[in-house]
Amino acid sequence: MQNPATSTRVYLASLGCARNQIDSEWMLGRLQRSGAVLVxxxxQADAIVVNTCSFIEAAADESIDTILQLARYKQTGACRRLIVTGCLPERYRQEIVGAIPEVDLFLGTGAFDRIAEAVAGTLCASRCILPDPDTLPVAGADEPRQRxxxxxxxxxIAEGCSRRCTYCIIPKLRGRQKSxxxxxxxAEARQLLHSGVKELVLVSQDTTAYGHDGSGAVDLARLLDSLARLTADSRGECAPDEPADFWIRFLYGHPESIDDAVIQIVAKHANLCEYFDVPIQHAADRVLRKMGRRYSRSDLHRLIDRIREQIPEAAIRTTVIVGFPGETEKDxxxxxxxxxxxxxxxLGCFTYSDAADLASHRLGGHVAEAVAAERMDAVMYCQAGISAGNNRRYLGRSLPVLVExxxxxxxxxxxxxxxxxEVDGTTLVxxxxxxxxCFQQVRITEAETYDLMGVPE
Structure with a gap:
């Protein structure tokens, strides 16, 4: 029997972070496998899908604006069905149906695997399908992915988060961690390398907690070791000191679970980028406690010292939040x-984004938006000087770059x-x-605040 999605033309708009992008690619893969035509x-689309983000208020606003803009194609284009997926319907499940009548169907984060049925119009009459996010499927290597x-x-490498940071809605939207x-x-990494990928970027909500959820998975250090030994050709595995033709890095490392084993594995393999994404969120102990972050300023100092002792040239990225409830000028x-x-x-800096469904909303001492904005400007001004100084150390050096x-x-x-x-500067050659x-050896000739300039060697 012919699949009902066959020949349906589909347009998908993907909003939010890299993790959302992967969900979008999986949905596109399922749609293509079902016979849909991606436009x-x-x-040009018979059906429009919007994969939304609602992590902070600005992201939710962007999602709603995008939905309303694309809804116009139901009058001016070929669109017959408008489907909204992801975090927005998951977070605002009570209000969303009546608020945006232009939408034909809402799918929560636990229903991505129903996208082909949604596009085909073969799901039940309900406009809202929101399974428990703890049932969110973790797609595997055999899942079609349209990149x-x-x-x-x-x-x-994992889905969901089991931590309880007071400012974060992710556990509600994505459920507990599932490695x-x-x-x-x-297996998926091998497929990607064979398709020509030169850099694998490992992501999840809490990447360094990989395997800590009792799922039977190994920990992050052993996973990195296995991935680093892959090659993109038929030779199978390479030795740690053998030059490989691809890079690996991981993002979203929680300071509490970056251990010596992870640091040592990064130091061991030439193709593991000496790069640590460590979102600290703050450095004042009293603010960290209010945030539900179970470490102190001293713990952060010790962690970064350990990284730099073992990998002197390690690049360290972080994100911080200013204007958190109760944050004083001293903090x-x-x-x-x-x-x-x-x-x-x-370094990335954000002002605190409040919402009634956050635990932090109930905290006293909310900071005025204007004050939070001033603090963010001060942080970024400080970091601009630091980044410019850090970049100058590369002047005259020969570095490998990945040509994009x-x-x-x-x-x-x-x-x-x-x-x-997407989050850091670039090197213009x-x-x-x-x-x-392809990789290219480059001599650095200029250093700007965030970017570098170079010429081939």
């Missing part, structure tokens, strides 16, 4: 001094091992011709 323009052509691929089987992750000064002391290579794309004639956007995709998706 690049919403005006945009790129030399980099995100690789999701993927290590062999399945390695903020503590954070600012800590940033100055540590001299992070990369041609920006303009004779100018290529590339990344070093200490520049993660002036050259007659470079091949995207």
């Amino acid at each position: 690049d323009e919403p005006g 945009a052509l790129s030399s980099m691929a995100y690789l999701k 993927r089987d290590a062999e399945d992750i390695v 903020f000064e503590t954070l600012l001094r800590f940033i100055e002391e540590i001299r992070f290579d990369h 794309n041609c920006v303009e004639r004779g100018l290529y956007a590339c990344r070093t091992a200490f520049q993660a995709p 002036r050259a007659g011709s470079l091949k995207p998706g």
Whole structure:
């Protein structure tokens, strides 16, 4: 019998983080397998899917704006069905149905595997399908995944989060942590490498807690060891000191679970990027306690010292939140001094985003938005000087870069091992011709605040 989704033209808009992007790629893979035709323009689509984010208020607003913009194609285009998936319906399940009548169907995070039925219109009459997020399926290597052509691929190693940070809604949206089987992750990594991927970026809500959920998986250090030994050709495995033709990095490492085993594995393998993404969120002990972060400023100092003792040139990225309820001027000064002391290579700063369904909403001492914005500006001004100084140390050095794309004639956007995709700076290389998706040795000639410039060697 012919699949009901056959020949349906589908446009999918993906919002939010890298983890959401992977969910979108899995949904696109299922749709393509069902016979749907994927299109690049919403005006061409019979069905439009919006995979949403609602982690903070700004993300929820962007999701709603995108839904309403795309809903116009039900009047002006070919669109017959508008489907909203992901975190927005999961978070606002009570209010969402009546608030946006233009939407034909809402699918929660636990219903991504129903997307082909949703597009085909063969699901039940209910406009809202929101299974318990703890049942959210963790797609495996055999799950079809429709990726945009790129030399980099995100690789999701777990789903959900079992921590209880007071400012975070993720456990409600995604359920408890569920680690993927290590062999399945390695199998997907091998597929990606054979397809031409040159950088694997491991992600989850809490990457360094991989395997801690009692799922039978190995821990992150052993997973990294297995992945680092892969090669992109038929030779099978390579030795730790043997040059490999791809990079691996991991993002979203929790300070509490970055142990010596992980640091030592990164130091051991040449193709594991000496790069640690360590979102500290704050450095004042009283704010950390209010956030539900079970470590202190001293613990953070010791962790970063351990990383730098074992890997002197490690790049360390972090994110911080300012304006958290109860944050005093003294707390903020503590954070600012800590940033100055540590001299992070990369730093992202956010103002606290309040919502009634957060535990932190019930805390006293809410900080005025204008004050929080001033504090964010001060953090980023401080970090700009640090980043500029850190970048100057690369002047004159020869570094391998991954060529990503041609920006303009004779100018290529590339990344070093200490520049993660999408969140860090880039290395711009002036050259007659470079091949995207290949590694190139480059001599650094200029250093700006966040970016580098270089020429091929």
